Amino acid sequence: MKNIQLILNAILSKNIFEYTLVDRKLHVVSASDGVEKYLDRSPQKGDDVLDYLPELVGNEEEVKKIFVKRYCLYTLESVYKNDYYVNISIEYCDQNMAIVLLHNITAVTMAKQNLLQYSNESTLLYNTLQKVVDSQNALLFVTDAEKILFANKKFMDYFNTVDIEGIRKKKLDLYKKFNNELENYHELFERVNDREEHIKIGEDTFIIQATLIESTHKLFTLTKITKLSNAMEIDPLTGVYRKKYFDLKLERLLKTKRNFALVVVDIDNFKTINDTYGHPIGDEVLKEFSSLLKQSIRQDDLIARWGGEEFLLALKMDDLQKAMDRIEALRQTIDNHGFGTVKHVTASFGAAWRNQCECDDAGSLLQRADKALYKAKNDGKNRVVWKKLEKRGEKCII
Amino acid sequence: MIRKKILLLGDFNVGKTSLIRRYIDNTFDDRYLTTIGVKISKKILELHGLECELLIWDVEGATPRKSIASSYMKGASGAIFVCDVGRSETMESLDEHIKTFLALNPNAHYVIAYNKSDLLSVQQKEALELSGNTFLTSAKNASNVEILFTTLAKEMLL
Numbered sequence: 359m360k361n362i363q364l365i366l367n368a369i370l371s372k373n374i375f376e377y378t379l380v381d382r383k384l385h386v387v388s389a390s391d392g393v394e395k396y397l398d399r400s401p402q403k404g405d406d407v408l409d410y411l412p413e414l415v416g417n418e419e420e421v422k423k424i425f426v427k428r429y430c431l432y433t434l435e436s437v438y439k440n441d442y443y444v445n446i447s448i449e450y451c452d453q454n455m456a457i458v459l460l461h462n463i464t465a466v467t468m469a470k471q472n473l474l475q476y477s478n479e480s481t482l483l484y485n486t487l488q489k490v491v492d493s494q495n496a497l498l499f500v501t502d503a504e505k506i507l508f509a510n511k512k513f514m515d516y517f518n519t520v521d522i523e524g525i526r527k528k529k530l531d532l533y534k535k536f537n538n539e540l541e542n543y544h545e546l547f548e549r550v551n552d553r554e555e556h557i558k559i560g561e562d563t564f565i566i567q568a569t570l571i572e573s574t575h576k577l578f579t580l581t582k583i584t585k586l587s588n589a590m591e592i593d594p595l596t597g598v599y600r601k602k603y604f605d606l607k608l609e610r611l612l613k614t615k616r617n618f619a620l621v622v623v624d625i626d627n628f629k630t631i632n633d634t635y636g637h638p639i640g641d642e643v644l645k646e647f648s649s650l651l652k653q654s655i656r657q658d659d660l661i662a663r664w665g666g667e668e669f670l671l672a673l674k675m676d677d678l679q680k681a682m683d684r685i686e687a688l689r690q691t692i693d694n695h696g697f698g699t700v701k702h703v704t705a706s707f708g709a710a711w712r713n714q715c716e717c718d719d720a721g722s723l724l725q726r727a728d729k730a731l732y733k734a735k736n737d738g739k740n741r742v743v744w745k746k747l748e749k750r751g752e753k754c755i756i
Numbered sequence: 757m758i759r760k761k762i763l764l765l766g767d768f769n770v771g772k773t774s775l776i777r778r779y780i781d782n783t784f785d786d787r788y789l790t791t792i793g794v795k796i797s798k799k800i801l802e803l804h805g806l807e808c809e810l811l812i813w814d815v816e817g818a819t820p821r822k823s824i825a826s827s828y829m830k831g832a833s834g835a836i837f838v839c840d841v842g843r844s845e846t847m848e849s850l851d852e853h854i855k856t857f858l859a860l861n862p863n864a865h866y867v868i869a870y871n872k873s874d875l876l877s878v879q880q881k882e883a884l885e886l887s888g889n890t891f892l893t894s895a896k897n898a899s900n901v902e903i904l905f906t907t908l909a910k911e912m913l914l
Contacts, residue, residue, distance in 0.1 A: 420831070435825070
């Protein structure tokens with residue numbers, strides 16, 4: 359007993375432990391003075407310890423095993439008692455006595471609680487955000503340069519996978535679907551940032567948009583437009599607008615006071631390309647040609663395929679000279695580009711400058727651009743010809 | 757007097773502490789303060805002429821990274837499994853909590869609380885199919901809280 363007292367004194371000197379000694383019936387034998395702060399009142403000799411520690415109710419038999427198996431230990435962690443957090447542990451003292459130690463862990467538990475609170479709130483927020491992104495109809499995915507790091511449920515469902523690992527195993531490399539020459543998602547971001555580009559995945563057409571999250575991480579949004587686009591907006595081969603949709607956009611543009619150039623572009627000798635290399639190669643030329651045009655125009659410019667090898671551009675410029683320079687630069691870009699199998703392709707450009715003359719409507723603009731294209735072809739192709747609006751008195755002559 | 761240990765078990769932030777507070781003190785506070793460890797509350801009931809002290813264990817909720825400590829569950833006579841009707845994942849994890857609890861306490865009784873029912877519309881409540889031991893509860897408006905605890909107590913004392 360003297361030894362036990364010495365040990366207890368050593369423990370108590372740390373000021374973080376209090377104790378109660380109990381007999382085999384779990385009745386109090388003695389208790390330290392400080393134990394009262396955890397138990398409301400000071401235990402008296404002979405009291406049932408369960409009156410003070412209801413945490414032991416239901417576990418009486420397990421606690422009593424301590425008297426039989428001396429190395430057995432009963433512990434209960436992080437128990438809130440009287441504004442304190444304590445660990446309760448019961449250990450063998452001798453065959454008739456066990457010690458119930460109350461270890462004050464309030465400070466560390468409060469710190470843990472702060473962390474847990476933060477962690478749980480973060481989890482709730484994460485789960486809510488996950489539900490928000492999963493509820494979107496668009497396919498969302500976040501990437502670093504090389505790989506997809508996060509994707510919403512719609513994305514997983516579309517690519518028939520359940521988790522991000524499944525996506526990685528599929529090696530989707532979506533940047534290659536946009537353009538086979540792209541090396542990674544950063545390059546895809548550079549190409550689609552602040553634009554409304556189209557991407558074809560399998561039989562489906564999507565609008566792809568990109569948002570910068572961090573310099574290293576990008577968010578991409580794929581909005582499926584297959585039905586709508588195939589029906590009226592998008593030319594399925596080249597991914598640019600159809601003429602009908604271009605006309606709607608052109609009408610809207612004409613209602614603004616912006617100056618712009620309307621350009622009809624026609625690939626030179628396209629029939630010869632088809633006849634020489636076959637239609638599949640001809641289609642590749644059309645795709646590459648339209649891709650070059652798309653890369654060379656600005657975000658708010660318009661591009662459409664009129665049909666066959668003919669394309670329409672509406673380039674918003676304030677100054678006619680700058681517009682002329684830009685279109686000439688476009689012609690040179692095509693002239694200098696290496697087109698896969700065919701290698702060299704040229705195009706003729708017929709351009710009309712939109713001024714705010716009353717009679718300058720979509721029809722007249724298009725007519726002038728078309729006449730200019732006719733002249734460009736007749737003059738030897740691979741050139742830009744402008745057709746100005748002529749005024750005779752009060753009349754505008756196209 | 758008979759003493760019975762019961763636990764409230766479930767995922768974090770489903771309203772376990774709020775249910776106890778409503779049952780013991782008839783109060784409600786909608787600020788979320790996570791429970792750490794365990795806190796025991798007492799309630800004396802008289803059922804079938806017997807006086808019984810319920811020792812109600814408010815146990816730290818399970819999180820995706822931490823399950824409920826089995827040391828808290830041992831020796832329990834009953835449990836109330838709580839989920840949040842607004843968070844389907846908390847409803848889905850009930851089976852796992854029940855399985856763990858019954859493995860440690862095979863003779864124990866339990867009831868289920870679909871809590872935060874005040875967030876549901878009348879139609880949503882009607883659409884829920886509840887089994888006999890499941891209650892649509894709200895610690896906020898006290899709906900079915902009393903009957904939740906007394907049903908479990910009666911089953912334990914029968």
